Amino acid sequence: MTDEGAGFAPAERGTPQGGRREVRQGAARLAVFEYGREPGPGVPSLLLIHGYPDDHQVFLPVIAELAGTHHMIAYDTRNAGESRVAADGGTADYSLAALVDDAFAVLSAVGVGNVHLVGHDWGSIQGWAVVRDPRATGAISRYTSISGPDMGHFSRWINARIRRPREWGKLGGQLLRSWYLLAFQLPVLPEAAWRLVLTRRFEQAANRPLGDNPVRGLALYRSNLFGRGARTGRPQGASRRVHIPVQVVVPLRDAYLSPHLAEDLDGWVDDLTVVRVDGGHWWPASRPVEFARLLRGEGA
DSSP states (O other), X not given: OEEESXXXXXXXXXXXXXXXXXXXXXXXXXXXXXXXXXXXXXXXXEEEXXXXXXXXXXXXXXXXHHTTXXXXXXXXXXXXXXXXXXXXXXXXXXXXXXHHHHHHHHHHHHXXXXXXXXXXXXXXXXXXXXXXXXXXXXXXXXXXXXXXXXXHHHHHHHHHHHTOGGGHHHHHHHHHHTHHHHHTXXXXXXXHHIIIIIHXXXXXXXXXXXXXXXHXXXXXXXXXXXXXXXXXXXXXXXXXXXXXXXXEEEETTOSSSOGGGGTTGGGTXXXXXXXXXXXXXXXXXXXXXXXXXXXXXXXX
């Protein structure tokens, strides 16, 4: 793992201007950005991991809010933005284990420990695997998860509801929300839908660019749900308990994840706080002031 092009420029409130570096992790070339204050004593550090179909720019609104008080690290995951990954033997690795290695490579390159990890959507799924990894000790001090469950917890939650007829309503609600998981497995059609219709509509609604993130990011679903990553990409410590403080943010109007998925987390998370917010799946981008307040520990 190497990094090159390191540089840092503090971000002004409302106009984030971060330093950019490139971190090499195996076949991946990860674009990493730093914003806000210089790291140091008394300056809290955040590591922000975006989801699908975004890149790190989804966090720019909250970065602007926190630039005066925090040191912030964001990066484009190997499926998005300015990051790239070369195929190894004809197939690029998008397994969850590879994504977790990427997160630790970024932390190593930046050289900051005890960071507050923040993940949204697929970034949150990655975040759960990161905090269960033995390498998280001393590297991650706390975790904020938004709209992205631990994959093992998701499977256990589904199986438990199957066995409880009284909770079949909860199960049905989540299965309806998860329709796209199967749709994304189809060949050609998801790519065509994004290129012809969906990308333009999403960009207009969200007021931010997507580029080719939606098409490239389909590899996450195809690799980790039914593909090679699901069979061989199991991260380290996937069954470990989580001992650091965890804050789970539950947008009550999330179109893709049921609020009930936060149930049973206290069975394997020692220090758990669940915060329910009035918002949809992209609450972090649409409500940056509330999001920043929550990350400061002031509540949503």
